[in-house]
């Protein structure tokens with residue numbers, strides 16, 4: 001196989017013994033590596049891995065129920081615009097929308113009470129079109145990393161609040177399970 005080659009779904013890319021399947025590649029029952037999407041097959045000879053870069057990112061689209069990680073790009077009282085960068089552990093690049101009614105099972109007056117630009121959230125996709133709509137209503141979903149909106153310092157989790165160790169400010173978020181910075 002040449003170093004980069006245009007492929008269609010199902011096209012043979014080699015056998016399992018030669019290389020490991022990476023993004024956009026699957027192994028069939030006979031042990032052949034095959035393209036999952038339309039795109040360019042790239043062989044990494046050093047790491048013995050083969051991947052297919054999708055020609056159209058929609059080919060690797062997300063489905064309702066997919067768990068994603070995203071960064072809050074911008075927001076208003078009603079919606080937050082997200083960049084989804086990880087889906088089920090795989091790097092992706094999609095736009096996402098979080099509506100204020102999808103933040104909590106309880107009434108949320110404004111998005112600013114629960115989220116801020118720059119926050120990292122764990123969310124769940126609820127549609128199958130771009131831009132993806134997500135929810136953080138489910139138990140465990142929500143903000144997993146955040147910075148102080150006043151000074152930019154890291155916000156540490158202290159009980160059900162987040163506290164800035166730089167300026168001492170206390171902020172509220174919809175905090176998800178697995179929040180990265182925890183005061184002990």
Ligand SMILES: [Zn+2]
Nearest residue numbers: 148151164167
């Ligand atoms: Zn601060």
